[in-house]
Amino acid sequence: MFEKSLTTLIKGLRSHRGRDEATYISNRIQEIRTEVRSADMEIKAEAVLKLAYLRMLGYEVQSASFPVLETMASSQYHIKHIGYLAAALCFSEDTEVLILATNLIKKDLHSAQPLDVQAALNGLSHVINKELAQHLSEDIAMMLTHTKPRVRKRAVLVLYSAIVRYPEVLERTWERLRDLLCDSDQGVVTATVNVICELARRNPRPFVPLSPQLFEILTQTSNNWLLIKVVKLFGALARVEPRLVRKLQRPIAEIISTTPAMSVLYECIHTAIIGHMLEGAGSEDFAMRCIDNLGQFLSDTDQNLQYIALLALAKLAPTHPALVAQHEATILAAIRHPDRTIQVRALDLVCQLATNGSMRTILDTLLTYLEEPQGGASAGGASHALQSALDAHATVRTADAPQLPDADDQAGLRTQIAESILELGGADAYAHVPDVGWYFGLLQRLMVCVCPDVAQQVADQVIDLVHRFATLRPAACAALEQRWLHAADERLGRDTAEGEWLRAGAWVCGEYPEYITAPAQLARAVLQSRTAELRAPVLAVCIQSALKLCAHYAASLSPVWNAAQRSELEQLVDYLLAQLAPLVHHQDSDVHERAQESLQLLTILQQGLASELGAALPSDQLGAVDPVEEHSWDDRAAAESRTAPRALHLLEPLFFTRGDIQDDEQALPALPPSFDLHAWIVPEKAWDAILAHVEPAAKPRMRPVESTARAPSKGNRHKDPSRPKKSKKREQVPSTPHAAMEDGELNDIPIVQLSLSDLTPQNPAHGAPSASSDTPATVPTVQPKIVTRKKKARS
Incomplete structure (x- = not known):
């Protein structure tokens, strides 16, 4: 064996x-x-x-x-x-033979040998189910008063499993559970507090009556583990019993000032936060003390302390932003920590601390982190990097040594930082940005170091920023124009980020061409030969932008129209037509549609210029009108109308309809801060008072048709017994059109009787008058007969 x-x-x-x-x-x-x-x-x-x-x-x-x-x-x-x-x-809980073990476990619980009782309690804590909890609850309750402290401690722990599976057990053992808080054995008290703490996580309200016993443990115990559990339990109870907040502030503040244990210190701070003990009057000093201790955690070399400090500060940031902002430099430095979890928590906390005053510093710091070279190569060159890698593999990593993040984690963090920059800058329609010009330059730097997933968001924000702020448009158009003009043909759109930046530049320059210094040259650059290799969304914007630039350039030539300008415009149109011709067959529907429309519009412009060639002045006389000379307005306008073709202004109204309206006039007026669109114009409480002054509308009355004889309707011969009798003396009927119509006047309504003979057309052959020539022969002329009913003679 x-x-x-x-x-x-x-x-x-x-x-x-x-x-x-x-x-x-x-x-x-x-x-x-x-x-x-x-x-x-x-x-x-x-x-x-x-x-x-x-x-x-x-x-x-x-x-x-x-x-x-x-x-x-x-x-x-x-x-x-x-x-x-x-x-x-x-x-497991569904094992079939467990039902056979009920009496066996009951017998072992009542054994005279404490070892047998302990073995039964240990096994029962793992296999107990609802049926066992229901049948053995009384036996477990008896074990709570056992003479051996080990048995009482194990019985309390088994009681937690029984209550979770059969909650009625708590009512049966409530008194004994409360007595165990005052047990002479420290282990039994610790086990009892642990059970109550775990049950309070599910529903803390039933355990509020235990506050006096728990408060005594809080102020008298020296066991750090028991103190942590009691403090955590009070954090759960304070949420449902606000009166505990004022009672707990003083003892918890004393523990924070005296305890040397970091675990107890953090648990007290966390309980003060979740229990709302740092809010309200008189709690500013307490909050400052807690935040100072968390600042010391941030400066500690222990990564666990740094992480929990960031968690606690993130909970304090909404209520005490000024106190948390005192550690802003330390929090920003934590973004460079090798531990990815600390980096993420620090980044989230930095986003919460961003205000109008600190926005520029925070965004510049985050962007500086993105602009750093990736890969961790140091200034020592490749040999130094290789030696560092060999040393890293040769050194055994301990638990306290920080681990360097891998490439995927680093790329994910950079993406998260870039998204945070865009979210902070674009919050509330750029209300927290101190200078839009500075932020536009930051977006230019950000586009260089972001991944393709974020490049589209950066481009969209550039477009939105220039569209919202008119003061930014001249500088933005100048910068984006130079970006397009200096884009090498072989580097055009080589990656997604570059393509998105070109898309933003094409949209802005095409939308605001009045700020472009060389629209014709820019239109050629936007539709150069390599543009067709760009992605479909970028290519569609480039086609539209080139057409807008051409339209603006053609309209701008009207005051200085001459042969040189005509030649340059015709060359530009021919160049754009040549570039657009292959794009008509593009697979993307948006590109195909825009290329087709642009091709037709440019063809119309080309034909318009050719058709007005004969109407213009001879080529040797073009430009004879000097705009510098002193002419009257009528003479100059007449001269320009003779020289400049009308086709120059053919395309501009299709895209630019602003005219002389300023951008500030186009924007919607800002609503006052006190204006609430969701508020009632008339409060609901005033409805009854308003309706009380409104008189009910009178029933409409009809004027009866006068007739010499009145007779009751034949259909009303059977009188309704519930109907009141009419007075023999006829009352005077009001003649107003809005008067109510009496019941007796229903008989005065004239009845139109139609005869079947009236529906057949009359035959002119029998001497009947023929229909007029204006009336069709197929439509009979019906003459209605008005029959008045005569009243019966009263006896």
């Missing part, structure tokens, strides 16, 4: 690791199945122990549940201990 012990099994597994391991496990399981059926409890217990070890390795051993139950029922403690250990590893 000893040759097939657990030690032998472990040695065999190690010797067969990597080769026929599955076969070896299968053979051992067959042997174990034979051993568990043995009558010798020692052999059975050893087999159960080997099954428990195999279960730890991940193998299924559910078929051996009954042998485990047999070992649990042994009278020998070492066999019983093996049985409960195997049950804790192999059983």
Whole structure:
């Protein structure tokens, strides 16, 4: 039997690791199945122990549940201990044989041997389900008053599992649970506080009555672990009982000032934050003390302290931004920390601290981080980098040594920093940007060092920024124009970021061509030969921009029109037509549509210039009108109308309709701060008072048709008994059109009777008058007859 012990099994597994391991496990399981059926409890217990070890390795051993139950029922403690250990590893809440273990566990709980009780409690904490909790709740409650502190401590821990699965157990054991907070054994008190703390995480309200006992523990205990649990428990209770906040401020502040344990210090600060103890009057000093301690955590070399300090400061930033901003430099420096989690937390906290005054410093610092070279190459060159890599592999990394982030983490962090810059700058329509010119330059620097995923966002923000601020347009158009004019043909759109930047430049220059110094040259650059290789969204914007620049350039030639200008314009139109012709067959629908429209519009402009050639002055007389000379306005206008073709202004109205309206006039007027679009114009409370002064609308009355004789309707011969009788004396009927119509006047409405003979056309042959020539022969003329009903003679 000893040759097939657990030690032998472990040695065999190690010797067969990597080769026929599955076969070896299968053979051992067959042997174990034979051993568990043995009558010798020692052999059975050893087999159960080997099954428990195999279960730890991940193998299924559910078929051996009954042998485990047999070992649990042994009278020998070492066999019983093996049985409960195997049950804790192999059983689950839905194991079928658990129902058979109810009486067995009950018997062990009431055993005179404390070891048997402890073994039963240890196993029960792992296998307990709702049925066991319901049947064994009284037995567990009895163990709470056991004479042995070890039993009471284990019983409290089992009680937590029972309450989670069967909440009614809490009501039955409430008094004993409260008494355990005052137990003489420190371990029992710690276990009780731990159970209450875990239950309060689910619902803290039932445990508010335990505050006096917990407050006594808070002020008297010297056990740091117990103190942490009590402080954390008060943090949960303070959320549902605001009166605890004022009571806890003083003792927690004393613990923060006196404790040397960092764990207790942080837990007290965290409890003060989540318990709203740092808010309200008189809490400014307490908040300053907490934030100062968190600042010391940030400067510590321990990464764990730095991380939890960033978490706590992030919770304090909404309520105490000025105090947290005192550590802004340390937080910005934490973005360069090798630990990725610290970098992310520091970046989130920096975004919360950004204000109008600190926006420029924060964004410049973040952009400087992005502009640093990637890869970690130092100034020593390649040899120094290789030596550093060899030293890094040769050195054993300890738990305290920071690990350098890999390339994927570094790229992800750079993307997150770039997105944070765009989010901070564009918040509230750039309300926090101190200078839009500076921010435009920052976006130019950002475009160089961002990934393709963020490049589109940067380009969109450049377009939006120039569109919103008219003062930025001259400088932005000048910078973007030079970017296009100096773009080498072989480097055009070589990557996504460059293409997005060109898209932004094309859109801005095409939308505001009045700030462009060389529109014709820029139109050629926008539609150069390599432009067709750009991505479809960029290419579509370039086509539209080139057409706008051409339209503006053609209209600008009208005051100085001469032969040289005509030749230059015709060359520009011919160049654009040649570049657009291949793009008509582009696969992208947007590019195809814009190329086709631009091609047709430029063709119309070309034909317009050619058709007006004869109407213009001779070429030797073009330019005879000197705009510098002193002419009257009428003479100059007449001269320009004779020389400049009307086709020059053909395309400009299609894109630029602003005219003389200024940009400030185009913008919507700003609403006053006190104007609330969601508020009622008339408050709801005033509705009743308003409706009370409104008179109800009068019922309309009709004037009866006068007739000499009135008769009751034949259809109303049966009188309604509920109808009131009419007075014999006829009342005077009001003649107003809005008067109400009496019931008796319904008989006065004239009735139109139609005869079937009126619906047939009259035959002119029988002497009837023929229809007029204006009336069609197929439409009969019907003469309605008005019949008045005569009143019956009253007897």
